[in-house]
Structures are given as structure tokens and as C-alpha cells.
Amino acid sequence: MRKQRTHFDKAFKENAVKLSLERKNISELAQELGIAPFLLYRWRKEFQQKGEASFPGHGVQSLSEDTKRIAELEKRLGEAETERDILKKALSIISKRDR
Numbered sequence: 001m002r003k004q005r006t007h008f009d010k011a012f013k014e015n016a017v018k019l020s021l022e023r024k025n026i027s028e029l030a031q032e033l034g035i036a037p038f039l040l041y042r043w044r045k046e047f048q049q050k051g052e053a054s055f056p057g058h059g060v061q062s063l064s065e066d067t068k069r070i071a072e073l074e075k076r077l078g079e080a081e082t083e084r085d086i087l088k089k090a091l092s093i094i095s096k097r098d099r
């Protein structure tokens with residue numbers, strides 16, 4: 001049987017990262033915390049890249065305001081293109097029927 005995944009909250013991850021930055025032996029710290037060393041390295045990398053926006057939880061990507069705006073605009077553009085395509089088809093059907 002597989003081991004069940006353990007979920008760590010944001011505070012635990014941030015504290016682990018801060019401790020790892022203070023210590024030299026990451027493997028020893030990971031063993032003390034009861035986690036795998038690769039997790040600690042992964043958390044450190046994410047914390048260094050995103051800072052306080054790291055570890056949003058529940059698999060939710062932390063997005064900047066610009067990224068959120070771009071995603072919203074892309075969604076609206078896709079909807080507008082779909083509406084346009086439907087109207088084009090309807091117009092071609094109506095114009096064929098009138099001939």
C-alpha cells in the first residue's frame with residue numbers, strides 16, 4: 001500500500017525555510033522536522049522565487065494582479081470569438097436560405 005500524502009500548512013513551510021536558511025546541514029534539519037530533504041529544497045526554491053506569495057495552499061497558483069487580468073481578458077476574448085463564430089454560421093445559413 002502507498003503512504004498517504006502529508007499536507008503541511010503555510011506557516012510550517014515558511015518556518016522550515018527560514019530555519020534552513022540559518023543552518024548549513026539541510027538533511028539534518030529535514031530529519032528533525034520529519035520531512036524529506038527534497039521537499040525542503042523545493043520549498044526554499046519557491047520561497048526565493050515568489051517570496052511572501054509562495055505556498056498559497058490547495059494547489060491554487062498564486063497569481064499577480066497582471067496575470068489575473070490577462071487570464072480574465074483571455075477568457076473574455078475566447079467567449080467573444082465563440083459568439084462571433086456562431087453569428088457567422090447563422091448569417092451564412094440565413095443568406096443561403098434567402099437565395
